[in-house]
C-alpha cells in the first residue's frame with residue numbers, strides 16, 4: 001500500500017488520482033490511472049474514445065502490465081474500485097484486495113459509493129475475492145468481504161486454450177475459421193499468446209457474465225443481462241481475453257488478436273492499454289453500438305490501432 005500511496009500524486013488525472021500495487025510471491029507492480037501514451041499524444045486527454053474515457057484505471061493497468069501470472073495475486077488500491085475494474089480483477093484471478101481507509105472519505109467515493117456496494121462487492125463475492133479496509137499507520141485491517149474457505153467460483157464458459165506448434169499468418173487464419181464454425185455468429189475473441197518458456201497457445205473467449213456468475217439459471221441470466229446504470233455484469237470477449245492471458249502469465253503476440261466484430265469503445269481502449277497495435281475483425285458490419293465504430297475511426301485515423 002505504501003508503494004501505491006507514494007506514486008498516487010504522479011497520476012496525470014486532474015481530479016481523481018488513484019494508484020494500485022499488484023503483488024504476488026516475489027514480484028510487485030504499481031500503477032496510477034493514466035492515459036496510454038499513444039492516446040494522450042495523438043488524441044489528447046480531453047476527448048472520449050467512442051463513449052469511453054481514454055484512461056486506463058490503475059487496477060486494470062496493473063493487470064495489463066503484470067510481469068507474471070496474476071492468478072492468486074493480491075492488490076492494494078488507494079480507493080474503492082469501480083465495477084469495471086472489479087470485473088477485470090475477478091477475471092484476472094486476483095484473490096485479495098486491500099483498500100486504503102482514506103479512499104472511503106473522498107468526494108469521489110461519496111458520489112460513487114453505490115456502484116461499489118451494489119456491483120463491485122457483489123462481483124467480488126461471486127468470484128471469491130476477499131476485500132479488506134486498511135489503516136496503515138494504525139496497522140489495522142477490517143474485513144469488508146471474506147469468501148468461505150476453499151470457495152471455488154463456478155466457470156461454465158472458460159476461456160479455451162490450446163497448444164500450437166507454430167504461429168504464423170496461415171495458422172492464424174485456420175484457427176479463426178475453425179472458431180467461427182464453433183461460435184457461429186456469437187461475439188468472441190481469439191489470440192495467440194506465449195508463456196514464459198516460449199510455448200505458443202491459441203486462446204478463444206466468448207462474451208460471458210464475469211467470473212463466478214453462470215447463465216444456467218434463466219432468472220439470474222436475465223438479471224445479469226440487464227445493465228445497472230452504465231455498468232453491466234457481462235465481460236466482453238476482448239476484455240476477457242486480456243485479463244485471462246494476464247491471469248495465466250501469457251503474453252499476447254502482436255498481430256495475432258482477432259474479434260468476430262468491432263469491439264466496444266472500452267475494449268478498444270484496453271487493447272491500446274495492453275500495448276497492442278493491430279486487431280483483425282471478422283465482420284465490420286457488426287458492433288454492439290455506434291460508439292464502438294466511432295472509437296475505431298478515431299484510433300485508426302490517429303494510427304494507434306490498425307484494423308484488418
Ligand SMILES: [Zn+2]
Nearest residue numbers: 057081082085
Ligand atoms: Zn476502475
